[in-house]
Amino acid sequence: MLSGVMDYGDHIVVSLRKTHKTTRCPTCGRRIRASKESYPRIIRDLDIGPKQAYLSHYKDKPDRHCGYRGYERLDFAEQYSRATIRFEEYVYRLCLNLPLKSVCEIAGIDWKAAKNIDIHTQKRIEDLRNISPKRIGVDEIAYEKGHHYLTVVRDIDLGKAIWVGLDRKSATLDMFFEDLGSEKSALMEIVVMDMWDPYILSVRINCPKAEMVFDEFHVIKKITGALDKVRKTEFADADDDERKLMKHKRFLMLKRRKRLDHEELETHD
């Protein structure tokens, strides 16, 4: 239970206190009286508003009985972690989409901690050996102002990212299929991805039976880009009055788009 909250200005410490004098033994599962030795811990949790939050608690040792000598396990944190599970999953998701530098900045942790969380949480979230994805999505993610790329593979049915690789070459995606194994790769049914030749090549080689679907978002992005080009050339050829009219039209389009987005947001709630 909650026993206190201390506000230190830039961070908050929430203290937890146990309501039972017993603890569950991780080995035999029995509820055992806690020994006198308990171990104070402060671990990072999700921010509360603009402030970093920490959970302060004690880890107990079950009194000696079945041979287990370690501390109890808690359901909100991994055994040796310095953060809660939900904080790690948050950092992991940030890592999927952002360069480490940005992740560190957003989460308020250092490079090593972010990398460590990223690696360990990924292992916990999905292990390729335990799944047989049939439908995957492949995304390229730009970072450092588009100078670098990541390749992220999602299992569409699980709704989770299952693999992340540096770069966006054929060889990058080849590594995913290698990690997955040739048997499972051959059973792949659908690959949703960007119209990006290196990915197309990799899919053709590694899972020739899979159907390639170029996802709507990327197709729309390409079409929008083409439309923008057309509009720009039209604008360059137009006289002053026509330009005014075009600007107005573009403004209306943007306005309508904004309202649409807003309505979409409302229906999602």
Ligand SMILES: [Zn+2]
């Ligand atoms: Zn035990």
